[in-house]
Each structure stands twice: as C-alpha cells, then as structure tokens.
Amino acid sequence: MHFTITGGTKLRGSVSVNGAKNSALAIISAAALAQDGATYLENVPLYTDILDLCEILRALGAEVTFVDRRVLKIEAKNITNCVAPYEKARKLRGSTYIVGLLLARMGKAEVAMPGGCDIGARPIDFHLKGFEALGARAWLEHGSILAEAPGGLRGTDLFIDRASFGATINLMIAASLGHGTTHLENAAREPEIVDLANFLTGLGATVRGAGTSTIRIEGSRRLHGVRHEIIPDRLEAGTYLLAGLASGGEVEVKGVIPEHLATVCAKLVEVGADLEMGPDSIRLKSPQTLAAVDVQTQPHPGFPTDLHPPIVAALARANGISLVQETVFENRFNYVNELVRMGASVRVDRDTAIVRGQPRLSGAPVEAPDIRGGAALVIAALAAEGQTTVSGVQYVERGYEDLEGKLCQLGAEVSRDGHALASEGQAS
Numbered sequence: 001m002h003f004t005i006t007g008g009t010k011l012r013g014s015v016s017v018n019g020a021k022n023s024a025l026a027i028i029s030a031a032a033l034a035q036d037g038a039t040y041l042e043n044v045p046l047y048t049d050i051l052d053l054c055e056i057l058r059a060l061g062a063e064v065t066f067v068d069r070r071v072l073k074i075e076a077k078n079i080t081n082c083v084a085p086y087e088k089a090r091k092l093r094g095s096t097y098i099v100g101l102l103l104a105r106m107g108k109a110e111v112a113m114p115g116g117c118d119i120g121a122r123p124i125d126f127h128l129k130g131f132e133a134l135g136a137r138a139w140l141e142h143g144s145i146l147a148e149a150p151g152g153l154r155g156t157d158l159f160i161d162r163a164s165f166g167a168t169i170n171l172m173i174a175a176s177l178g179h180g181t182t183h184l185e186n187a188a189r190e191p192e193i194v195d196l197a198n199f200l201t202g203l204g205a206t207v208r209g210a211g212t213s214t215i216r217i218e219g220s221r222r223l224h225g226v227r228h229e230i231i232p233d234r235l236e237a238g239t240y241l242l243a244g245l246a247s248g249g250e251v252e253v254k255g256v257i258p259e260h261l262a263t264v265c266a267k268l269v270e271v272g273a274d275l276e277m278g279p280d281s282i283r284l285k286s287p288q289t290l291a292a293v294d295v296q297t298q299p300h301p302g303f304p305t306d307l308h309p310p311i312v313a314a315l316a317r318a319n320g321i322s323l324v325q326e327t328v329f330e331n332r333f334n335y336v337n338e339l340v341r342m343g344a345s346v347r348v349d350r351d352t353a354i355v356r357g358q359p360r361l362s363g364a365p366v367e368a369p370d371i372r373g374g375a376a377l378v379i380a381a382l383a384a385e386g387q388t389t390v391s392g393v394q395y396v397e398r399g400y401e402d403l404e405g406k407l408c409q410l411g412a413e414v415s416r417d418g419h420a421l422a423s424e425g426q427a428s
C-alpha cells in the first residue's frame with residue numbers, strides 16, 4: 001500500500017482530530033475490569049491495533065461491539081480465559097495491558113510479548129517489576145509474558161525506574177481492582193494517563209494524582225461499567241500542525257485540548273508560526289521562512305517523542321541548523337535515510353539528528369518505517385517539489401485514520417494506492 005503525494009501546495013483549512021489512540025488502547029483494556037454492567041466508550045479511533053485489542057478481549061470472554069461508528073460497548077462479566085491469542089497479542093504494544101487486566105480479574109495471565117513500532121529495544125521489565133511488587137509472580141517464557149497472583153494483588157508503594165507510559169498504565173489497571181492502596185512514584189504524566197484515571201474512577205476505583213508523578217490508587221473489589229469519551233489525539237493534532245507548517249500554509253486543528261500541546265505550540269512559535277488558540281482549536285499561520293530550532297524529546301510535559309520525526313521533516317526546510325535530540329527511544333531514526341532521499345540534509349550523531357535546512361526538497365519513492373517516521377515522510381512530501389510515493393502505508397495507518405482524506409480536505413494532492421481523492425473545495 002502506498003500514498004502518492006504531489007507536493008508544493010500550501011495547506012489551507014480545518015481538520016478535526018480523532019480520539020487518542022494511546023488512550024483508547026489503555027481504556028479499552030481497563031474496561032474489561034468491570035464485573036458488572038456495560039461500558040460505552042465514545043470517540044474511539046478505528047485503527048487496526050484497536051480492532052485487534054477488541055478481538056483479544058472477545059477471546060477472553062468479553063462482549064465487544066461497535067454500537068455506532070465510534071462508540072464501543074464492552075461487557076466483561078464473563079471473562080473466562082486467561083490466555084490471550086498469541087498471534088493477535090504479539091502484533092501490538094497495547095496488548096501488555098491485558099496482563100494487568102487478567103492479573104486483577106483472574107489472578108493469572110498469559111500474553112505474547114508485544115510488538116509495535118520498531119523504535120528501540122522496548123523491554124517490559126518495569127511492568128514485570130511492578131506486578132511483582134503488587135504480589136504477583138511474572139516472567140517470560142516461550143515468547144509470552146506469564147504472570148500469576150493466586151492470592152490476588154495487594155496495594156503497595158512502588159517506584160517506576162523511569163516514567164514509562166506503558167508501565168504506568170498497566171500498573172494503574174492492575175491496582176484498580178482488588179484491595180489496598182497503591183502509590184505509584186515516578187509515574188508518567190501524559191494526558192492519556194489522566195484520561196485513564198478518570199475512566200477508572202468512573203468504574204468505581206479511587207485514583208488521585210494522575211498528571212503528577214505520584215498516583216494513588218485505591219482498588220475496589222467490584223467495578224461497574226460506565227460511559228466515557230476518549231480525549232482527542234494530541235499527536236494527530238501536532239502532526240497536522242507540522243504538516244501545515246512544512247507546506248507554508250494556514251491550518252486549523254479542531255476538537256483538541258490546546259493545553260495538551262503546550263510544548264509543541266511553544267516550538268511552533270519559536271520557528272516563527274503565528275498561533276491562534278481557541279477553546280478547542282489551534283490555528284497556525286506559517287512564517288515566510290522557518291527559523292531553525294533545537295528540540296529535545298522528553299516524557300510529558302516535554303516535547304513528545306512521537307512528534308520528533310514530524311518536526312524533523314518540517315525543519316528540513318528551515319533557515320539554519322536544528323538539533324533534535326531523542327531521549328526517550330534509542331532507535332527512532334529509521335526514517336532519516338528516506339528523508340535524505342528527498343534532499344533533506346540530516347545526519348544522526350548518537351541520539352541527535354542534525355538538520356541542516358535546505359531551500360528545497362524533491363519528491364522520491366520512499367518507505368515508511370513506522371507510524372511517526374511515516375508521518376514525517378508524508379510531511380516532507382507535502383513540502384517537496386514533484387511527486388513522492390510513500391510505501392508502507394499500513395504502518396502509518398496504525399496511528400492516523402483517513403490521513404489522505406484529511407490532507408485532501410486541506411487542499412493537498414494525495415491519493416492512496418492510485419485512487420485520487422477529490423481535493424477541491426473541501427476545506428472547512
């Protein structure tokens with residue numbers, strides 16, 4: 001599968017963003033904690049990882065159905081199976097949350113080691129250490145994570161070695177059902193963690209401090225279904241803002257929570273963009289020439305690692321040299337060689353991309369290595385002269401729904417697998 005993109009058009013118009021993928025993966029898993037009633041999740045994005053996670057829950061015994069296009073109903077009173085289907089679970093990173101879920105619900109779990117984007121070693125030792133601290137035994141065997149807590153999990157104080165997003169989610173899920181109080185120290189602070197905390201509170205657990213590095217969770221012996229709306233995807237929003245910037249255009253992202261993008265907006269202003277913030281929208285007007293800036297990725301509230309490749313693509317045409325340092329994942333530079341094919345001057349020195357801005361980029365056949373690396377190539381293609389084909393669209397589509405449709409709505413010339421989409425007059 002590939003995108004064909006003819007660059008050179010300044011993007012103009014508005015796009016709405018979907019529910020946050022990384023929030024939805026956590027909350028769908030957590031929904032199966034409820035022994036009573038049904039959960040209705042609104043604003044669920046329709047990615048393959050989400051659909052695979054739904055399949056896994058069904059295989060465990062939950063009833064999972066889309067009752068509307070973006071409304072997912074989950075009823076999990078009959079969880080009967082402790083083994084997640086191996087081939088499904090190995091495909092996505094979010095499947096690790098099934099271990100936390102099953103330990104809490106069943107006292108036992110067997111889930112394949114997760115897959116996901118190839119951006120570093122991505123071990124799961126913090127998850128396992130956390131489960132052990134909660135009173136479980138957890139180990140790796142035959143390609144799977146195995147865990148058991150025959151006497152149930154018990155609340156405890158535990159320190160996560162590094163503010164890992166996934167470990168924080170998993171331990172919040174595990175600690176919410178059962179007894180005792182858990183303090184998670186050095187917890188991740190992403191908005192998706194706060195979304196999960198609100199959801200767990202709705203289920204009947206007591207969760208305090210989410211959004212800070214200390215989270216307190218009082219487990220409840222019984223949890224019940226609830227209705228919840230997934231927060232908007234700040235990473236999708238950031239990607240469209242950077243695409244608008246790289247193209248020299250003027251775009252508005254709608255349906256966002258602007259505070260979630262504070263650090264990203266600070267960088268956009270630093271490169272020279274004009275921003276207009278609404279209560280749930282951000283409008284960006286590009287400068288004539290982008291200023292070079294330095295960026296360092298950090299866990300939230302720092303600059304998000306997931307927007308590192310997209311901002312490098314935008315800075316490829318800045319006036320001067322930008323340094324983009326990646327501190328979260330050790331191998332997030334797989335997209336760089338492809339960007340260089342398009343005329344970008346990017347050199348990687350250890351954990352830093354040195355980006356020497358060029359006056360022009362030129363279209364080329366390139367291949368997306370992962371979700372965000374693929375988004376970077378699409379952004380570069382929009383800014384490049386001539387035609388680019390981006391293959392490996394299946395990776396990009398793990399994090400962006402209808403990317404070509406939304407870009408066409410902004411006036412871009414993009415088609416998927418040779419099917420042109422109408423681009424004229426659709427900007428709203």
Ligand code: EPU
Nearest residue numbers: 022093094122123124125126127164165166167328329371
């Ligand atoms: N780490 C460990 N041990 C662990 C867990 C993490 O050493 O047990 C290390 C990782 O190797 C990494 C760092 O800690 O170097 C941070 O990893 P983290 O656990 O925070 O990331 P994750 O949970 O694996 C999620 C998102 C990623 C996003 C990161 C950072 C999901 C499914 N994935 O991954 O999303 O980049 O948090 O915010 O939620 C994407 O959306 O494109 C994506 C890759």
